[in-house]
Amino acid sequence: MQLEEQLRSKMQEKDILLMTHIVLGYPSLEVNREVIRQMVENGVDCIEMQIPFSEPMADGPVILKANQEALATGISVKDCLIFGAEMAATFDIPFLYMTYYNIIYKYGEESFFKNAAKTGIKGVIVPDLPPEIGQSFLEYADNNHVAPVLIFTPTSTDERMRELARHGRGFIYCVARRGVTGKKSELNEDFHQYLSRCQAATSLPLAVGFGIQDRDDIEALKGRADIAVIGSRTIKLVEAEGAAAVGPFIAGLR
Amino acid sequence: MDTNGFFGNWGGAYIPEVLYQTFLELREEYARCRKDPAFWQEYIELMETYSCRPTPLTHAKNLTKHFGGAQIYIKREDLNHTGAHKANNVMGQGLLVKRMGKKRVIAETGAGQHGMATATMAAKFGLDCTIYMGEEDVLRQRPNVFWMEKMGATVVPVQDGSRTLKDAINEAFRDWVTNVDDTHYVFGTACGPAPFPEMVAWFQSIISIEAHKQILNYHGKLPARVYACVGGGSNAMGVFKRFLEEDEVELVGVEAGGYGADSGAHAIRLSSDDASAGVAQGYKTMFLQDDDGQMKQTHSVAAGLDYVGVSPILTDLWEKKLVRFESATDDEVMTALDLTMKKEGIIPALESSHAFAGAFREVGSLSTEEAIIINQSGRGDKDIFTIAHAFDDPSWKEFIIERGKEYSNTDKQ
Numbered sequence A: 001m002q003l004e005e006q007l008r009s010k011m012q013e014k015d016i017l018l019m020t021h022i023v024l025g026y027p028s029l030e031v032n033r034e035v036i037r038q039m040v041e042n043g044v045d046c047i048e049m050q051i052p053f054s055e056p057m058a059d060g061p062v063i064l065k066a067n068q069e070a071l072a073t074g075i076s077v078k079d080c081l082i083f084g085a086e087m088a089a090t091f092d093i094p095f096l097y098m099t100y101y102n103i104i105y106k107y108g109e110e111s112f113f114k115n116a117a118k119t120g121i122k123g124v125i126v127p128d129l130p131p132e133i134g135q136s137f138l139e140y141a142d143n144n145h146v147a148p149v150l151i152f153t154p155t156s157t158d159e160r161m162r163e164l165a166r167h168g169r170g171f172i173y174c175v176a177r178r179g180v181t182g183k184k185s186e187l188n189e190d191f192h193q194y195l196s197r198c199q200a201a202t203s204l205p206l207a208v209g210f211g212i213q214d215r216d217d218i219e220a221l222k223g224r225a226d227i228a229v230i231g232s233r234t235i236k237l238v239e240a241e242g243a244a245a246v247g248p249f250i251a252g253l254r
Numbered sequence B: 001m002d003t004n005g006f007f008g009n010w011g012g013a014y015i016p017e018v019l020y021q022t023f024l025e026l027r028e029e030y031a032r033c034r035k036d037p038a039f040w041q042e043y044i045e046l047m048e049t050y051s052c053r054p055t056p057l058t059h060a061k062n063l064t065k066h067f068g069g070a071q072i073y074i075k076r077e078d079l080n081h082t083g084a085h086k087a088n089n090v091m092g093q094g095l096l097v098k099r100m101g102k103k104r105v106i107a108e109t110g111a112g113q114h115g116m117a118t119a120t121m122a123a124k125f126g127l128d129c130t131i132y133m134g135e136e137d138v139l140r141q142r143p144n145v146f147w148m149e150k151m152g153a154t155v156v157p158v159q160d161g162s163r164t165l166k167d168a169i170n171e172a173f174r175d176w177v178t179n180v181d182d183t184h185y186v187f188g189t190a191c192g193p194a195p196f197p198e199m200v201a202w203f204q205s206i207i208s209i210e211a212h213k214q215i216l217n218y219h220g221k222l223p224a225r226v227y228a229c230v231g232g233g234s235n236a237m238g239v240f241k242r243f244l245e246e247d248e249v250e251l252v253g254v255e256a257g258g259y260g261a262d263s264g265a266h267a268i269r270l271s272s273d274d275a276s277a278g279v280a281q282g283y284k285t286m287f288l289q290d291d292d293g294q295m296k297q298t299h300s301v302a303a304g305l306d307y308v309g310v311s312p313i314l315t316d317l318w319e320k321k322l323v324r325f326e327s328a329t330d331d332e333v334m335t336a337l338d339l340t341m342k343k344e345g346i347i348p349a350l351e352s353s354h355a356f357a358g359a360f361r362e363v364g365s366l367s368t369e370e371a372i373i374i375n376q377s378g379r380g381d382k383d384i385f386t387i388a389h390a391f392d393d394p395s396w397k398e399f400i401i402e403r404g405k406e407y408s409n410t411d412k413q
C-alpha cells in the first residue's frame, strides 16, 4: 500500500495521527532501535528517520548537534539504509527518510529510490530541494512508488502551495512557523488561518511540525490537521532520561 | 544564468521552502537594478566618495626586475575602505537593501573582511547588523571582531561543525529563515543560491572594468594573464569578468594549497582531484566532501580561502576550460608575501598573497613585452596577529607577552 492510503486508513480510526523524528546514529543505532520500538508500541503512526548530513541548514541546535554527533561515531549512509530496511521489515507502520539533497545526490537518485522501494520505505522528505530543480528526483520517486513529501510554510503564497501540492505525494508537511526545528510554536489565530490556506491548496493529508511538544499542542491541532509531528522533543527526552522515557511520553500525548 | 539560476551544470537555488518568496523578491529587485543605469551610476558614485574607487593599478617595477619576465601590475583592492574588495559587494547590496526597505542585515564572515565591510555598510545606512563568524576564525581574526563590534554590529561566534566559514554560512541561513520578513542576508562571495553568485560577481566586476582601462592606458595593450586568489571566488570573478570578453587574456585562479595537495589539509577544489560535484549551502558546485557527501575539513593559512565550495560560475568556467586553476601552499604564500613587502613596500593579505605566489612561479617565463595583473584583493596589515604568528616573529611575540602581563596585572587590581 502506498503512503497516502496507509495514512488514510489510520485516519479512519484516530482523530489525529502522530509522526516522530529520529536522527540515525544518534546516540547510536542500538538506542534508535529501542526508541523506535517504544514509539511503535505506544501508538506512533509514522516515523521519519533522518540520515545525518554535515551541513543541516534547516535544523535548529538540537537536531544539528544530533547530526554532528552521529557523524562523529562514523556512521555511513549505507549503515543508515541497512537500518532503515530493518525497521521497515520489523514494524508495521510507514517509515520515511528525511535528509538533505546532497546525500541522495551523491548516492545517486535512481539507486536511492530503488533501495527505498525495495526495502519498504514509503516516503522521502528533503528540505533543500525545490520541485522546480528536482524534476529527476520527483520522477524517480514516482516511478518507484516512494512518496516525495513536500513542505508548505507560512511564507508560501496560495499559488505556491498549489504548485507544491501538484508535486507532493503521501502528505504535505506544514511547517508551523518561520525558522528552524526545535523552538516552540504559537498555535494562534494566524496559525489557524495558515492551516485553512494549506487545506484549501491540497487534498493530501496535512502534517504539522516544528515546535510541537506536548499534549496541549496536539489537542489544539485536532480537527485542523491530520498528523502531528514531534521532532526535537523526543531527541531531548532521550538525552535527558534515556530511551525508556519515550514510551510513557508518547502514550501521554493522545 | 538560466531561469533556475544555473551556469551550465552548476549553481541553482537549493533553498528551504520558507525562503522561496524572499528569493523571488530578491531576484526581481536584482533584475530591476541591472536594467536601471541609474542604479549602477549611484553605485559608482558611492564607491568613489565612500570607498577609494577607482583603485590604482600599480606597476611593480622592482618585482618585475627581480623575476626578469613580464611587467607586473598590481590591482590595489587593498585600498578600498575596510581594506579589501569585499566593500564592492557589500555597498552594492546595501543599495539593494535600501530599495527593498529591509531594516536588518546579517552576514557570514571568514577572515572577518566581509563582516567588517557589512558592519560598515550597516552603520552608514542605519541598519541593524548581526555577523556570524566561526569560532576558530574569531580567534584568528580578533582585531576584525573588535572593529565590527565598535561599529555597532553583534558578532556571533559559531561553535558548530568545523567552526569556520561554512558553519557561519549555515548559521546565517538559520537566522534568515527565522527573520525573513525584515532581514536581508548579505552573502559575502560569489557562492550560495541564485541570484547571489551572479549578483556578487556583478558588483565585483567594477574591479576589471577599471583594470581593463588602466592596463591599456599604462601598458598600451591587454595583459597576457590575470591572477586572483580563489576562496568563494568573488575577487576572482571581479577581476576576471571584463577580461573574459578578451580571448588573448589567460585567467588564472589560485586556490589554497595549505600544507600541500597531498596532505589532505588544503582547500583545493578545482586544481586537484580531491573535490566532487555536490549540493550544499544552497548551490551545486565542486565540494571537498567524502563519498557519502559529508563535507571535509579544510585548511589554509588564510581564513578567507579556507572553504569547502567554490563559485558555481568559476566551476562552469573551469569545466569549459576558460579559467586555469592552480594552488599555492602556506609556505609559498609566506615567501611571496615577504618578497612583495621587501621589494615594493606593499603588504598583501594572506588571501591575496596566494595570487602573488601563483604569479611569481610563472612570470619569469613570459617576455618583458608582456604584462600580467595580480589582484591584490586585500591588505595584510590588518592581519598583523596572523602574519606575525605565521612568520613566528620573536619581537612581536615578546610584545604580546608583555602586553598580556600588563592586562593580567590590571585585572587583578
Ligand SMILES: Cc1ncc(COP(=O)(O)O)c(C=O)c1O
Pocket: B084, B085, B086, B110, B111, B112, B113, B114, B188, B189, B190, B229, B230, B231, B232, B233, B234, B235, B236, B303, B304, B305, B349, B351, B352, B377, B378, B379
Ligand atoms: C582579502 C581577501 N581576499 C580574498 C578572499 C576570498 O574570498 P573571494 O574568493 O570571494 O574573493 C577574502 C575572504 O574573506 C579576503 O578577505
